[in-house]
Amino acid sequence: MRTAFLELLEEKPLDQISIRDIAARSGISYVTFFRHHPTKESLLHTVAAEQVRRLSELMLPALEADDTRTACVNLCTYVDSHRKLWSTLLTGGAAAVLREELLKQASEVASTRSNPNNWLPPELAVTFSVTCTIELLSWWLRQKRPVSIERIAEIQERIIINPTVAADRHWTQRARAKRTKRS
Amino acid sequence: MRTAFLELLEEKPLDQISIRDIAARSGISYVTFFRHHPTKESLLHTVAAEQVRRLSELMLPALEADDTRTACVNLCTYVDSHRKLWSTLLTGGAAAVLREELLKQASEVASTRSNPNNWLPPELAVTFSVTCTIELLSWWLRQKRPVSIERIAEIQERIIINPTVAADRHWTQRARAKRTKRS
Amino acid sequence: MRTAFLELLEEKPLDQISIRDIAARSGISYVTFFRHHPTKESLLHTVAAEQVRRLSELMLPALEADDTRTACVNLCTYVDSHRKLWSTLLTGGAAAVLREELLKQASEVASTRSNPNNWLPPELAVTFSVTCTIELLSWWLRQKRPVSIERIAEIQERIIINPTVAADRHWTQRARAKRTKRS
Amino acid sequence: MRTAFLELLEEKPLDQISIRDIAARSGISYVTFFRHHPTKESLLHTVAAEQVRRLSELMLPALEADDTRTACVNLCTYVDSHRKLWSTLLTGGAAAVLREELLKQASEVASTRSNPNNWLPPELAVTFSVTCTIELLSWWLRQKRPVSIERIAEIQERIIINPTVAADRHWTQRARAKRTKRS
DNA sequence: CTCTAATCGAGACGGTACGTCGCGTCTTACG
DNA sequence: CGTAAGACGCGACGTACCGTCTCGATTAGAG
Numbered sequence: 092m093r094t095a096f097l098e099l100l101e102e103k104p105l106d107q108i109s110i111r112d113i114a115a116r117s118g119i120s121y122v123t124f125f126r127h128h129p130t131k132e133s134l135l136h137t138v139a140a141e142q143v144r145r146l147s148e149l150m151l152p153a154l155e156a157d158d159t160r161t162a163c164v165n166l167c168t169y170v171d172s173h174r175k176l177w178s179t180l181l182t183g184g185a186a187a188v189l190r191e192e193l194l195k196q197a198s199e200v201a202s203t204r205s206n207p208n209n210w211l212p213p214e215l216a217v218t219f220s221v222t223c224t225i226e227l228l229s230w231w232l233r234q235k236r237p238v239s240i241e242r243i244a245e246i247q248e249r250i251i252i253n254p255t256v257a258a259d260r261h262w263t264q265r266a267r268a269k270r271t272k273r274s
Numbered sequence: 275m276r277t278a279f280l281e282l283l284e285e286k287p288l289d290q291i292s293i294r295d296i297a298a299r300s301g302i303s304y305v306t307f308f309r310h311h312p313t314k315e316s317l318l319h320t321v322a323a324e325q326v327r328r329l330s331e332l333m334l335p336a337l338e339a340d341d342t343r344t345a346c347v348n349l350c351t352y353v354d355s356h357r358k359l360w361s362t363l364l365t366g367g368a369a370a371v372l373r374e375e376l377l378k379q380a381s382e383v384a385s386t387r388s389n390p391n392n393w394l395p396p397e398l399a400v401t402f403s404v405t406c407t408i409e410l411l412s413w414w415l416r417q418k419r420p421v422s423i424e425r426i427a428e429i430q431e432r433i434i435i436n437p438t439v440a441a442d443r444h445w446t447q448r449a450r451a452k453r454t455k456r457s
Numbered sequence: 458m459r460t461a462f463l464e465l466l467e468e469k470p471l472d473q474i475s476i477r478d479i480a481a482r483s484g485i486s487y488v489t490f491f492r493h494h495p496t497k498e499s500l501l502h503t504v505a506a507e508q509v510r511r512l513s514e515l516m517l518p519a520l521e522a523d524d525t526r527t528a529c530v531n532l533c534t535y536v537d538s539h540r541k542l543w544s545t546l547l548t549g550g551a552a553a554v555l556r557e558e559l560l561k562q563a564s565e566v567a568s569t570r571s572n573p574n575n576w577l578p579p580e581l582a583v584t585f586s587v588t589c590t591i592e593l594l595s596w597w598l599r600q601k602r603p604v605s606i607e608r609i610a611e612i613q614e615r616i617i618i619n620p621t622v623a624a625d626r627h628w629t630q631r632a633r634a635k636r637t638k639r640s
Numbered sequence: 641m642r643t644a645f646l647e648l649l650e651e652k653p654l655d656q657i658s659i660r661d662i663a664a665r666s667g668i669s670y671v672t673f674f675r676h677h678p679t680k681e682s683l684l685h686t687v688a689a690e691q692v693r694r695l696s697e698l699m700l701p702a703l704e705a706d707d708t709r710t711a712c713v714n715l716c717t718y719v720d721s722h723r724k725l726w727s728t729l730l731t732g733g734a735a736a737v738l739r740e741e742l743l744k745q746a747s748e749v750a751s752t753r754s755n756p757n758n759w760l761p762p763e764l765a766v767t768f769s770v771t772c773t774i775e776l777l778s779w780w781l782r783q784k785r786p787v788s789i790e791r792i793a794e795i796q797e798r799i800i801i802n803p804t805v806a807a808d809r810h811w812t813q814r815a816r817a818k819r820t821k822r823s
Numbered sequence: 824c825t826c827t828a829a830t831c832g833a834g835a836c837g838g839t840a841c842g843t844c845g846c847g848t849c850t851t852a853c854g
Numbered sequence: 855c856g857t858a859a860g861a862c863g864c865g866a867c868g869t870a871c872c873g874t875c876t877c878g879a880t881t882a883g884a885g
Contacts, residue, residue, distance in 0.1 A: 147868080246398065293873095487837090593764065620798070658845055
């Protein structure tokens with residue numbers, strides 16, 4: 092069903108895909124669709140959450156080690172090797188849902204790591220990085236002339252990560268250092 | 275008609291507003307609507323473009339003088355004095371269209387000012403700043419506890435403008451300086 | 458639309474006729490059906506009421522003159538000349554609705570003529586005569602060997618009219634006579 | 641299962657009762673229902689036939705003795721002592737099936753007793769009496785003010801039985817007498 | 824001043840998709 | 855083996871908008 096949905100998403104924008112289309116393509120009955128998902132968006136969310144989870148699995152280890160550059164490269168490499176899928180997800184009306192899922196998962200990660208004393212509200216930091224990452228990837232996949240993975244990863248790190256998450260991280264580390272000193 | 279549309283947007287999300295709703299609220303016939311706009315989105319684009327034009331009129335003078343901070347403050351001040359309108363525009367499904375209009379007008383401005391040799395593609399710079407500005411404003415208007423205009427303007431400048439447009443501007447100025455020297 | 462409905466009723470029983478069938482046969486859109494009738498039964502009622510009205514127009518003059526035999530003959534003659542239509546109406550699930558309509562119109566007529574002091578409640582008298590008339594006609598139209606109009610009319614009068622309406626009528630006339638005498 | 645069905649019939653009309661309702665109320669699985677009855681109507685027929693058989697057992701002895709009045713009283717007395725059950729059967733959409741069952745059983749009885757030479761076709765005689773009896777009982781059970789058993793039995797005999805069965809019976813007896821004389 | 828042409832209303836209509844209901848078939852697992 | 859549980863395909867339902875069309879009524883400009 093997800094496969095069929097993604098196939099259709101490659102063919103036409105989201106709002107021109109009817110549930111009947113998805114059912115027909117999936118080889119299931121129209122009614123059966125509702126036995127799995129109450130609405131088209133529900134299916135989309137499931138698909139999006141699935142893909143987002145894969146992304147975070149690739150980035151999290153590097154992020155844990157504060158190696159943001161590797162995290163960015165990992166992300167870009169993965170997306171590059173699934174250009175078609177991600178073109179589909181980031182264009183044609185599905186981007187909003189994908190963004191929601193990314194935001195959700197990123198917020199969860201951020202809530203365990205960010206420092207609320209930072210001058211930039213953590214919610215905004217997450218929003219900025221997620222939104223810009225989506226725009227960056229979307230732009231990348233739209234380009235006709237190939238742009239190297241490194242180039243994208245660099246942009247992502249310098250423009251997106253550094254001004255938001257990284258700044259936050261530095262602050263956090265300093266706080267940790269202070270606490271360590273005292274003890 | 276635009277007034278009626280905005281009224282309805284305050285009451286329910288965009289996709290629950292039918293053309294018949296708009297017509298009824300406007301006091302015109304359903305058919306007459308089509309004499310002005312071929313589709314609901316067309317009307318929305320008109321409304322959005324109108325508001326965006328006002329924004330740019332406020333920001334452009336300061337931007338011309340490279341005074342980004344003033345530009346940001348002007349933007350925020352204006353939005354703050356029309357909180358209801360902008361809450362409506364930035365939530366409830368209209369944000370995407372508004373973003374498009376902003377992007378369009380910002381791109382036009384940027385095309386006359388940015389330097390294509392910059393390491394950051396100008397298209398991306400514009401996209402980042404527009405998108406993040408929207409997210410920032412949207413977040414701002416969502417907050418229950420009031421956040422000061424200055425705070426927002428500062429965030430906008432430090433996180434959004436500096437890493438993108440300003441960096442570009444510096445590069446541009448250096449290039450101009452070089453050209454001036456030679457001549 | 459009524460024609461199409463009757464055509465379909467000749468082909469298959471009522472509950473196997475879907476609204477979509479009727480719409481298709483009528484050459485109108487499925488949705489348009491609902492713009493005329495909220496439900497299939499509504500259409501059926503309309504059709505039935507129409508036919509019943511014709512019946513009563515044929516019988517009423519004779520009934521006014523207390524000439525029940527002529528009324529019966531008129532009824533049977535008319536039905537006989539529209540055997541196909543009445544076969545359709547009296548078999549195949551439409552009979553219940555037709556009965557309702559007949560009951561309604563007969564009750565209206567009866568309420569202006571019957572005498573409530575009669576030992577047989579007028580409601581019952583009407584019910585009996587209507588129901589039996591339907592059964593009689595239905596039986597008649599089912600017969601393979603033709604049965605003459607006179608025979609049917611005789612049965613109707615002797616079995617149905619006489620024991621109910623006529624008895625009532627006699628009583629009423631006697632009452633009238635008394636009143637006349639006094640004055 | 642029949643109990644569950646009758647319970648449901650008291651609650652809502654026949655066509656709003658789904659097989660799944662009956663199964664749930666009966667405490668059996670939906671699929672198991674089909675092991676007993678191929679369709680909802682089948683179950684209804686079974687239930688109806690059962691009740692009709694009880695009726696005829698009460699009436700037959702008196703009918704054998706040509707004591708129609710006692711037969712009628714027996715019928716009404718029985719129905720009166722099961723008002724709820726019979727209200728359910730005679731209203732709410734089950735009446736048609738009940739009528740069928742009554743007709744079937746009455747026809748069987750009549751075929752052994754009636755005289756085909758009668759001027760009233762026996763099939764019609766049976767139909768009239770059965771149909772009117774149902775209408776009479778249905779009317780009776782609908783009344784808010786109680787109507788005595790005797791009153792109903794009298795109506796039934798005078799209006800229904802006399803003009804049909806009894807007339808037939810007299811004719812039959814005369815025929816028998818003739819045959820007896822000759823032999 | 825009147826006639827005509829554009830404009831608008833009201834509403835019928837065909838059409839697509841929606842989400843729901845009940846049907847009857849089928850498979851799987853349990854006792 | 856028979857039953858329970860539940861997934862499934864199917865057909866119909868009634869609803870919501872869509873966009874097109876026609877028909878009058880209004881009004882404004884041209885003769």
